[in-house]
Each structure stands twice: as C-alpha cells, then as structure tokens.
Amino acid sequence: MSYMNISENPIIALKAHDRKKLRYKCVNVMRSVVMRLDHFTPDTSHWLLRESANLARIQGIYATSKHLEYFTHESSMILHGIAPWNLSPPVCGYAGGRHNARCLDSIKIYNYTIPVSTYNPVSYAFAGSHPIHVQGMPVESLPFTCLRMAVSRPSTKALAAVSQMLHSLSNFSRHNSEVSRAKEIKIKGSLLAALDKEKKLHPYMQGYNRAKIVLSHTDAGCETLAEAVPQPIVSSIFANEYVSQYRITTNNRTYYADFAVPSIRLLIEFDDAGKLGTTEEEFLDARQSFLKRQSDLQALGYSFFRVTWNDLLGPNSLYYRLLRAALTVKADFRIRTNPVKRLSEDERII
Structure with missing residues (x-):
C-alpha cells in the first residue's frame, strides 16, 4: 500500500469570508482548512478516505503552521509514500523550540469518520539531518526517519515502519536477493553508526537500546505493510531461523513465501482476498493458481x-497462535531467547 500523490488530494487554506464563496462539496480538515470531495463518492473505500484525510492533515499543518521546518515520523513516511501502522497517525514535524501540540478534530467524509489525531511538533534534530523536499513539502530523509521511528515508537510499530523504509532504501528485489541482502546489511550498518554517533553527542538519549534492537532486526524483505506488521511476531518466535521472501522451485515453477521457517518446513503468509482479483474471471484464474501453488x-x-x-490487530493472540502452529509441526519446538522477544515482552506486546 502506498499513499496517493499530493496533487490528487487537494486542500484549500481559507482566508476571511472565503467559506461563503465555496461552490463545491468539501469537508473540514481543521480550522480554516477544507478538503474538496470531487474525487470521492459514498462508495469510496474506507482505506482511501483514511489516506486522503491523513494527507490533508499534513497539508493543512504545512499551510497554517508558522514554525514548522520539516515533517518527521509518520508524516515523513506518508510523504515518502510509505504507510504507517496507524489508522489516524499524528502529524509530526520539527519546529525548533516550539512545543505547542494541538488536537486535530475527527474528519467525516460521507458516512465514514476518521478518528481525532494530534499535531506533535518536535524540538530534537539529529546531527547531520537536513530536510529534503518531497511533493513540494519539506520532510526528513528516510534514513533519519528510520532513526526517529526506532527511537520513539513501540517496538512492533517501529519494526514495521523501519522494515518498509529499509525495503525502499535498498530497492529490495526478491528476484535478486543476494544483492538486495548485501544492500540491506550495508544500510543497517550506516543506521547503527548514525545512532551511535547520536548517542555520543547525547549520552542520556532516550530509546537508544530499543532503537539498536529495532535497527538490527528489521527486515527489508517485507514488501508490504501486511508483511511488515507480523514480522516482529515471527522474529520473536523464530529469531534467526526464519527467512523472508523465501524462494522455492518445483515442477519448473518458482514460488516465494512471505516468511518461511525451513527447519520445520513452515510457510507463514498474509491471507489477502484482494490477490484473487476483482472480477469473476480474475477470481477463477487466481483461485486456480492459488490451489496449484498450495498443492x-x-x-x-x-x-x-x-x-x-x-490477526494484525491482536499481536498477542497472533503470537500464541503461531507458536501453536510451530508445535503442531514439530512437537519438540522450543523458542530461543532473542532480543526482539525480550523487547516485546518488556513492552507487554506479547
């Protein structure tokens, strides 16, 4: 899933009495900011409405904030075209010494309501971080966004976020996994070096230990959000035993599994009905291919x-269901203690 282009999500910052001049359908995003509804109907999917509202909030803050210098955290991810694991993520941006957070009201588009959110200005700038412009707005680069998410977010959200960003930074291709894995290792090394540099500059830096675990155990093989979110659970149980984008060749066909544990011949995959197409013909073709692959x-x-x-909404339940599946395949399977598992337990995720 990737976010639509900014130009496809028009917002209008209003001036005095402008509202009286509006001659088209629109919805309030925040005070003095509206979003046009030209591209939406009552049948528009909820995920598209959420994406549009999240983008509109970012644009609204950019249009109305006097002190914002560049966007960070989830806002940076969205502008880089990467979906965070939040239905209604906060708008975050570096604003120097300004700390005035504010509530962002819920947004109702037809019969669907996007929950309230917040604008969280941050005052901490990483050494060497300089904003770049993406779709016309100032934003932190992906490597420094990786550091911010690793330092400040709970482990599951941080791992899911950094895995997706690492996938983008490495131009990961499952068809050229050796080169992609080499790039992944190199980028991880540079991120860990940047984190250590920051620690030396700020010895009392919060979140350092968690960030080091996140950056060390993130996985560039996660191609989508649906693969990135369960990765921390898979890693907690199988540690270094699992492989993402696992290649299997048989009967002159090549298949790829989202995750595989070769030692117990277990394949872990996201079950997405969307993969079966949108028409009856597409469904039947995809269904036949699916059954052939499984066979x-x-x-x-x-x-x-x-x-x-x-399953993605309940990581604790997913953890125990996956553990039972491993024990079903191999009765004497045992979990090895590993940093991701300890971190997830410390944060009471599992």
Missing part, C-alpha cells in the same frame, strides 16, 4: 500458516 508446496512437505488483517 505443489504441500507435496514438498510444507505446511501453511495464514495471517489475516484481524
């Missing part, structure tokens, strides 16, 4: 564990 892989002795959107 081929089961013939090799692999078993499947399917992850759904509901």
Whole structure:
C-alpha cells in the first residue's frame, strides 16, 4: 500500500469570508482548512478516505503552521509514500523550540469518520539531518526517519515502519536477493553508526537500546505493510531461523513465501482476498493458481500458516497462535531467547 500523490488530494487554506464563496462539496480538515470531495463518492473505500484525510492533515499543518521546518515520523513516511501502522497517525514535524501540540478534530467524509489525531511538533534534530523536499513539502530523509521511528515508537510499530523504509532504501528485489541482502546489511550498518554517533553527542538519549534492537532486526524483505506488521511476531518466535521472501522451485515453477521457517518446513503468509482479483474471471484464474501453488508446496512437505488483517490487530493472540502452529509441526519446538522477544515482552506486546 502506498499513499496517493499530493496533487490528487487537494486542500484549500481559507482566508476571511472565503467559506461563503465555496461552490463545491468539501469537508473540514481543521480550522480554516477544507478538503474538496470531487474525487470521492459514498462508495469510496474506507482505506482511501483514511489516506486522503491523513494527507490533508499534513497539508493543512504545512499551510497554517508558522514554525514548522520539516515533517518527521509518520508524516515523513506518508510523504515518502510509505504507510504507517496507524489508522489516524499524528502529524509530526520539527519546529525548533516550539512545543505547542494541538488536537486535530475527527474528519467525516460521507458516512465514514476518521478518528481525532494530534499535531506533535518536535524540538530534537539529529546531527547531520537536513530536510529534503518531497511533493513540494519539506520532510526528513528516510534514513533519519528510520532513526526517529526506532527511537520513539513501540517496538512492533517501529519494526514495521523501519522494515518498509529499509525495503525502499535498498530497492529490495526478491528476484535478486543476494544483492538486495548485501544492500540491506550495508544500510543497517550506516543506521547503527548514525545512532551511535547520536548517542555520543547525547549520552542520556532516550530509546537508544530499543532503537539498536529495532535497527538490527528489521527486515527489508517485507514488501508490504501486511508483511511488515507480523514480522516482529515471527522474529520473536523464530529469531534467526526464519527467512523472508523465501524462494522455492518445483515442477519448473518458482514460488516465494512471505516468511518461511525451513527447519520445520513452515510457510507463514498474509491471507489477502484482494490477490484473487476483482472480477469473476480474475477470481477463477487466481483461485486456480492459488490451489496449484498450495498443492505443489504441500507435496514438498510444507505446511501453511495464514495471517489475516484481524490477526494484525491482536499481536498477542497472533503470537500464541503461531507458536501453536510451530508445535503442531514439530512437537519438540522450543523458542530461543532473542532480543526482539525480550523487547516485546518488556513492552507487554506479547
């Protein structure tokens, strides 16, 4: 999932009495800011409405804030085209010494309401961080956004965010995994070096230990948000035993699994109905390919564990369901203590 282009999400910052002149459908984003509804209908999908509202809030803050210098955190991810794991993420930006956070009201588009959010200005700037312009707005670069998310967000959200950004930074391709993995290792090394440099400049830096674990155990093989979100759970149970974008060749066909644990021949995959197409013909073709793939892989002795959107909303339940699946495949399976598991337990995620 990637965010639409800014130009496809027009907002208007109003001046005095402008509201009386409006001759088109619009919705309030914040005080003195509205969003046109030309591209939406009552049947527009909820995820598209959420994306549009999140972008509109960022544009609204940019149009009305006097002290904002550049966007950070989830706002930076969105402007770089990467979806954060938040239905209604805060708008974050570096604003020097200004700390005046404010509430952003809920946004109702037809019959769907996007929940309230906040504008959180930050006063901390990383050494060497300089804003770049993305779609006409100042934003922190992806490497420094990785550092911010790793330092300040809970481990599951941080790992999901950094995995997606690392996927983008490395131009990861499952068809050229050796080169992609080499790039991943190099980028991880540079991120960890930048984190250590920041620690030397600020010895009492908060979130350093968590960030080091996040940056060390993130996975560039996660191609989508749906793959990045369960990655911390997979890593907690299987540590270094699992492989993302695992390649399997059989019967002159090549398949890729989202995650695989080769030692127990377990494949972990996101179950997305959207992969089966939108028309009856697409559905039947995709269904046939799906069944052929499953049959081929089961013939090799692999078993499947399917992850759904509901699973992603309950990491604790997902953890124990996946653990039971591992024990079903291998009765004497044992979890090895690892940093991601300890961090998830410390934060009471599992």
